[in-house]
Amino acid sequence: MIKKIPLKKIVEFRRKSDKRRKSFVQKLYNPKSSNESGGDYWIRSISAINNAFRENDAKFIYDKLIETEDLYNKSVRSQTRVMYKRNIEILDNYTEFDFSIWRPSIDLKFLPKPKSKSLLEISELPIQILPHQVFSFNVNEVQNIGGIWFVTWLEGFKNEDLGIYAESLFRYLSINYSENFEINPSACKVIDVSAKNSVDFSMIIKGKIPSLIDTTIKSFSGYLNN
The missing domain is CATH 1.10.287 (Helix Hairpins)
Known part of the structure; x- marks a missing residue:
């Protein structure tokens, strides 16, 4: 039984050709050593x-x-x-x-991110969401919440890849913090630190970037059942 799937693996899967997707999924839990894959590389x-x-x-x-x-x-x-x-x-x-250009407000209150809340079930798969920071801030006397996730990849991220991160971050915040805060789509931000490229969930809402997380995970799930 799969215990967790890092979101990065979903992004990598989407970039694979149809011929390589099956072997990628099969090898996911028998990873070989790689220059970049180590968690401490960056x-x-x-x-x-x-x-x-x-x-x-x-x-x-x-x-x-x-x-x-x-x-x-x-x-x-x-x-x-x-x-x-x-x-x-x-x-x-x-x-x-x-x-400061990545901060929605000067005054941010940084909140804990329990690892016990890091798994989201999407299409019956446990997807691991690990933003670097979650923070609250005031907008017109309403407590908003947002988060930021720093990523990099030797192959380079496209905007739609970063959109998968941004949408998953929005869902993570919605599930874990929505009782006490209003989720701010513009503050659900993902930064490709190599390219200095920033994408947030409002860009998906406005149609600037397609929403790909559900279709990609559904496709990923299909290879698990083959």
Whole structure:
């Protein structure tokens, strides 16, 4: 029985050709080692960007950049040096970045994100949703809620890929926080940190990006039953 499916796997599945989708699903729970697939591959750049966003302070970028450059210089293994270099390239792009442009308000209250609430059932599959931050803010005396999710991928995300993240984030917030907050579609934001590209759920509502999450997961589910 499948316990959880990271949302990234759904995005990867959608980008596969029909011929490769079946083998991709079959191999999903017997993964082989990969340069990028390790959960910590991008941790240095994404953790620094996450902290810089939360505190609205680029100091976290500078500190992590110095630390990662030092690790790069000390490293001998070529594969490890490539990993550090890729993280350094991302961090370099954010040393002068204004993180406030991703914030819907100056005053944000950051809320806990229990891992016990991270699974959404979509088409009877447990999809894992792990945004980096969930926050509340006031709009005309109404408590709104939003979230932000930082992602990157060597193959590069398209807007419709990021839309899958944004819609899943909206659903995650709706299920877990809607009793006390109004979900703000514009504040359900996904950032491709490599491209500095931002997509939010309001773009799907307005028809700028197609809604693909249900059809993609339904297709994914069909390969599990074959």
